[in-house]
Amino acid sequence: MTKPSRQVFRAAQRGLAKLFRRSGIEAAGGGRRWDGASVLTSPQTATLAARGPAQIRAAGQYLNTPFGQKIVEAWVSALAGKGWQVRSQHPDTATARGLNEAFEALVTPLLPLLVRALVRDGEGFLRIQITAGGDIRLRPIPAEQVDPSLSRDLGNGARIVAGIEFDAEDEVTAYHILPEAPGAPFVTYKDAVRVPARDVLHIFDPLFPGQVRGLSWLTPVLLKMRDRDDASDALLMQMKTASLITGFVRDLDGSLAGFDGTTEGNALNVALEPGAMRILPQGADVTFSNPGAGIDKAADFLRAQDREIAAGVGLTFEALTGDLTQTNYSSARVGLLDFRRRAEMLQRQLIEGQFLRPLWRRWIELRALAGEIDASGAALADFLAVRFVPPGWQWVDPKNEVEADARAIEAGLKSREEVVAGRGRDIDDLNDEIARDTVRGAGSAAA
Numbered sequence: 001m002t003k004p005s006r007q008v009f010r011a012a013q014r015g016l017a018k019l020f021r022r023s024g025i026e027a028a029g030g031g032r033r034w035d036g037a038s039v040l041t042s043p044q045t046a047t048l049a050a051r052g053p054a055q056i057r058a059a060g061q062y063l064n065t066p067f068g069q070k071i072v073e074a075w076v077s078a079l080a081g082k083g084w085q086v087r088s089q090h091p092d093t094a095t096a097r098g099l100n101e102a103f104e105a106l107v108t109p110l111l112p113l114l115v116r117a118l119v120r121d122g123e124g125f126l127r128i129q130i131t132a133g134g135d136i137r138l139r140p141i142p143a144e145q146v147d148p149s150l151s152r153d154l155g156n157g158a159r160i161v162a163g164i165e166f167d168a169e170d171e172v173t174a175y176h177i178l179p180e181a182p183g184a185p186f187v188t189y190k191d192a193v194r195v196p197a198r199d200v201l202h203i204f205d206p207l208f209p210g211q212v213r214g215l216s217w218l219t220p221v222l223l224k225m226r227d228r229d230d231a232s233d234a235l236l237m238q239m240k241t242a243s244l245i246t247g248f249v250r251d252l253d254g255s256l257a258g259f260d261g262t263t264e265g266n267a268l269n270v271a272l273e274p275g276a277m278r279i280l281p282q283g284a285d286v287t288f289s290n291p292g293a294g295i296d297k298a299a300d301f302l303r304a305q306d307r308e309i310a311a312g313v314g315l316t317f318e319a320l321t322g323d324l325t326q327t328n329y330s331s332a333r334v335g336l337l338d339f340r341r342r343a344e345m346l347q348r349q350l351i352e353g354q355f356l357r358p359l360w361r362r363w364i365e366l367r368a369l370a371g372e373i374d375a376s377g378a379a380l381a382d383f384l385a386v387r388f389v390p391p392g393w394q395w396v397d398p399k400n401e402v403e404a405d406a407r408a409i410e411a412g413l414k415s416r417e418e419v420v421a422g423r424g425r426d427i428d429d430l431n432d433e434i435a436r437d438t439v440r441g442a443g444s445a446a447a
Contacts, residue, residue: 043208048148048162051213055121055143057226058216062120065229067306070320071218071313075119078343079351080111081391085426086360089385099383103363106138107356113140114203114355123204123214126355127177127195128362136366138359141200142181147192148213150176161212163192164202175200198362203354205346221312228305235298314342340393347390356388392423 040046061068086103088096110126117124117140125141147163154160157168165174176192177200204214218225303323310320316335318327364383368375375383408414420427 044210044212047207047211047215048213050219051122051162051215052144052148054216054219054222057222058120058122058218061218061222061225065225067225067228067309067320068218071315072116072119074315074319075217075313075343076112076115078339079118079347080115083108083111083391084351084356085389086356087387087389087426087428088383089387090382103360106136106363107359110138110140111351115351117143118203118205118214118350119217121214122216122219123202125175126201126203126359128199128201128359128366130366134370136363141177143214144183145178145181146202147176147178150192164212165194165197172197172202175202201355201359203350205350217313221309224305224309224312228302228309231298231302231305235302315339344390351390352388357386360384360386389421389426392421392425 058068062072063069083104084107086100088099088103090096090099114124114126121143123143125143125146127139127141129137129139131137150163151161152159154165158173159166160176163176164172165176167173174194174196177195178192179190180188205217207215216222306321306323307317310317313320316332316339318324318332318335319339324332361384364373364375364380367373368380368383373383405414405419409416409419417427420430
């Protein structure tokens with residue numbers, strides 16, 4: 001075998017040097033390493049095109065896979081929890097309490113459904129309607145019922161994009177809603193109805209400026225989840241096969257190697273009974289399959305895939321899988337705190353900012369128009385003033401956390417109200433309960 005010439009060797013060196021040379025901004029470079037890389041040239045158009053396929057695939061993963069179910073429900077628990085508390089700031093205590101109770105009764109049953117749609121479908125819609133009896137009704141709307149196929153120019157800068165109408169200043173003015181959701185039983189196909197924006201709430205987390213419709217939160221991991229589920233099923237079948245030890249007899253002289261069994265054509269089907277021993281004739285041997293080989297390594301690989309899926313949907317590995325075998329207290333707490341920071345941000349931006357606060361304002365306006373409350377003139381500001389308390393987080397280490405909060409209050413680093421709100425409680429309710437306990441305690445002591 002001849003050695004490569006010096007010229008060929010130098011040419012190969014130059015090719016390798018060119019391949020691995022790094023200069024400038026690598027993300028904008030070219031070369032084979034970037035071949036096949038995904039790019040996003042027009043985010044607004046791309047998200048509209050991907051919204052439908054991602055939504056139906058996410059719905060399938062949610063209903064058919066354990067991880068799809070866990071991702072959605074984990075976020076529902078984090079954002080909706082046991083329910084939000086409403087605290088009207090109306091100066092009259094009785095009026096405020098009545099408003100709180102009425103509004104909580106209105107929104108609490110709908111909140112999990114809305115958050116579930118937000119995570120699974122990428123967006124949630126709620127229509128505010130007045131019933132024939134004059135009551136206010138909140139009607140959840142499937143994302144497909146806001147006609148995604150309706151897009152057209154209305155002239156003078158106004159337009160409809162995927163069922164949402166904008167004016168010349170890019171403000172949402174209306175939603176075009178189909179009378180029934182596509183695919184519903186006994187659906188009748190009619191034109192979409194134009195509903196003013198003040199009577200529709202659209203909750204979604206925009207990823208890019210100018211984004212019109214939401215994208216499923218499962219989008220980054222849908223393909224990986226599908227492959228992971230297929231791999232898990234394949235491993236399960238492999239383990240089932242491994243429990244059936246299969247033997248192969250090599251019979252060189254045609255004597256059936258001393259086995260008895262049923263003959264099918266020229267083949268003999270034999271079975272080895274427990275404790276049986278066979279003496280094979282010269283030239284015959286038996287080998288057994290080993291279908292369970294490599295399962296341990298495959299399990300480790302699947303665990304690595306689970307970590308990527310958890311990162312893609314903003315959950316911790318432990319929250320996604322329930323696997324605490326490789327977790328200590330410190331690492332679990334760090335991951336939990338990071339998750340809570342993101343959850344609190346989404347609570348404020350999406351649940352309070354896009355749902356509760358605008359709904360409260362519209363609810364007060366409709367009750368004032370119906371004459372149920374006297375909110376004329378300056379009194380309207382008293383009714384509109386409100387504070388929302390998100391569901392609190394459970395203690396990880398109750399003793400140490402309570403002591404830390406108490407010391408922070410003593411040092412002036414936190415207020416009692418901040419600490420109480422962090423537990424999902426309202427400080428006024430807590431003070432009332434403490435006062436009642438004090439009165440009861442004094443009465444018991446006097447008796």
